[in-house]
Amino acid sequence: MDVPTKINTWQMVEPGKLEKTTIDVPELKPGEALVKIAGCGVCHTDVGYFYDGVPTVTKPPLTLGHEIAGTVVAGEASLIGKEVIVPAVMPCENCAICAAGHGNRCLKQAMPGNSLGIYGGFSDYIPVPAGDLCVVEDKKDFSLETLSVVADAITSPYQAAMKAGVKEGDVAIVIGGTGGIGVYMTQIVAALGAKEVIVIARNKEKLERALSFGATYTISTLDKDAKAISGDFRAYSKEKKLPNWGLKIFECTGTKAGQEIALGLLTFLSKLMIVGFGMVKTEYMLSRLMAFEADIMGTWGCLPQYYKPVLNMVLEGKIQVKPFVDIRPMSTILKAYEEAHSGKLVQRIVLTPDF
Known part of the structure; x- marks a missing residue:
């Protein structure tokens, strides 16, 4: 050779x-x-x-x-x-x-x-x-x-899923689930047995495609703030009788908007994995983590x-x-x-x- x-x-x-x-x-x-x-x-x-x-x-x-x-x-x-x-x-x-x-x-x-x-x-x-x-x-x-x-693009989301402890029957949320890493994050949590995989992103055409690649439900961020998106998720959870605790949330955008959506969805005993890289600064009241006994974790490579x-x-x-x-x-x-x-x-x- x-x-x-x-x-x-x-x-x-x-x-x-x-x-x-x-x-x-x-x-x-x-x-x-x-x-x-x-x-x-x-x-x-x-x-x-x-x-x-x-x-x-x-x-x-x-x-x-x-x-x-x-x-x-x-x-x-x-x-x-x-x-x-x-x-x-x-x-x-x-x-x-x-x-x-x-x-x-x-x-x-x-x-x-x-x-x-x-x-x-x-x-x-x-x-x-x-x-x-x-x-x-x-x-x-x-x-x-x-x-x-x-x-x-595929192994890094897998590492995030392993660190989050994704298992059969989980409710997973993928923010930016139509992007370069998000499309694989969505498929991975579905393959690992999550019973609900909610994908949150802007583009409605890509969100429609996500339903063929692991997503069970999608929410468009178009013309909505974090509070409205959280409301959409709560309504869906109520309709499907999903638990309001133990969520596995994956923020794949690295953007301020994506991080704010993720933080707004954090609840009791839930885990938020920061998968997407960005240079933004986002505010959050850390005492909520104590009250929720929730985790925010970074994940790097695989x-x-x-x-x-x-x-x-x-x-x-x-x-x-x-x-x-x-x-x-x-x-x-x-x-x-x-x-x-x-x-x-x-x-x-x-x-x-x-x-």
């Missing part, structure tokens, strides 16, 4: 500015692998880094992109020739946080497009730690680039050991991916950023190298 000496890449040289360039393939250390990239998804986090100047661990110039699938071409001998998904966050496995079972939030973690040196997924090759690569033994009728979204079961859920059809993916050449990266930044995308863009 040919091993390149150069990596073609689209670097962010400063926030808002991209440059196509080449960088050297580094000398691989023991336990590392060089992956030929099949595709890399455009995540909301990438867009935030690019336009809003959200600080990455590695400062520009660096290559963004952390939703990666590809083929190992060098490094760890047992993996050469294997098709793999690269976890969005790869823990060090050698610290107290990892030992405590929270490797997804390891402070020494390697994240492409953030803390893996200058290397990211909007390239044709990437050097990565080999230990946590998720091998795709049989991708069935999926293209490898389609499966790149498993690296974050433990590498969850990747295989999530991949199996995709391959078995429990989580639908193809309707939500739009594969494009990597040379269209700037347009992809612009469209993702507009917030109007129906599908998640996956870029394939065409240098």
Whole structure:
């Protein structure tokens, strides 16, 4: 298998500015692998880094992109020739946080497009730690680039569901359940047995689609404030005789409006998971948490050991991916950023190298 000496890449040289360039393939250390990239998804986090100047661990110039699938071409001998998904966050496995079972939030973690040196997924090759690569033994009728979204858009919601303890019979609410992560959050809680999955979002057409992908009921936020949306949910709960406690709420938008809706729905013994990233500040009376004995929790990335079961859920059809993916050449990266930044995308863009 040919091993390149150069990596073609689209670097962010400063926030808002991209440059196509080449960088050297580094000398691989023991336990590392060089992956030929099949595709890399455009995540909301990438867009935030690019336009809003959200600080990455590695400062520009660096290559963004952390939703990666590809083929190992060098490094760890047992993996050469294997098709793999690269976890969005790869823990060090050698610290107290990892030992405590929270490797997804390891402070020494390697994240492409953030803390893996200058290397990211909007390239044709990437050097990565080999230990946590998720091998795709049989991708069935999926293209490898389609499966790149498993690296974050699907596994991160799964981590949130695990942390929330979603179980058979739960009532789950997904705010932003029609977005890039929300469509998978909706499907995951449904697949895990939630008896009611209420999706709250703006676009009525996308909400109608959500009913075919795990949602049992939808509420449009169009021309409504958080209080009105809460009223709609209470009316539905009363009609369906749902409990007013123990809700599992997933805020996937990262917006002030989404967070305010989520906080307005929080009630007794409920859990609110903050899944969507944003830079907004939202006020809340913390004493309500005491009165409700409720939890608000953040969730970051996904433990590498969850990747295989999530991949199996995709391959078995429990989580639908193809309707939500739009594969494009990597040379269209700037347009992809612009469209993702507009917030109007129906599908998640996956870029394939065409240098």
